[in-house]
Amino acid sequence: MPETRAAQRHKPSQARARETRERILDSAAQLFSAHGMAEVSTNRIAAHAHMSIGALYRYFDDKAAIAEVLRARLLAELEECFTAAVIGSLGLPVRESVATSLRIIMGALVDRRHLVRALAADATVEGIGFGGLERRLLLLTRAYLLQQLGPLPDDELDIKAFVMVNAGLAASLRIALQPPAGLDVDGVISETATMLGEWLGARS
Structure with a gap:
């Protein structure tokens, strides 16, 4: 018609x-x-x-409304990268899968580091300062841990997911937004992956 x-x-x-x-x-x-x-x-x-x-x-309406749209888009991009990292590393040894995920997440943060820094400085919400991102990453990490470790009590699974997300994101954000002077970044990633991998391996 x-x-x-x-x-x-x-x-x-x-x-x-x-x-x-x-x-x-x-x-x-x-x-x-x-x-x-x-x-x-x-x-x-x-x-x-x-x-x-x-x-x-x-x-x-104002600058805050513009920032909110940009923050939502940034969250979606980071969540997509994190999801791809988790799915892509399934089946790998724990240490290797953690290192692979950290490198992908860090790469996404480095590509957007100036905007991440600007929006994070303005944010006042919980976690890393990006609304519900931490909660969504916790759900993805829970699924990963169930695949790696098998069934676990909910409270134990929640604790493990929290430690994984916050240790991994803390390292990724710190390196991506303010690279440590004099330290080999890949070495830091490998050491973080070893620490988390051994911690999970001891509990699997």
């Missing part, structure tokens, strides 16, 4: 709206990464996106 003229007019309008919204988000991400959130205003974002402040406010 042929589209009505109204529908034909509406589609380009929706496409332009999506493009404008993405331009705002891209500009904000670039500015947050370069200068930090505290130094970036909505006026500055609008100027960087080559639009008026009034146009920006048609899409976002």
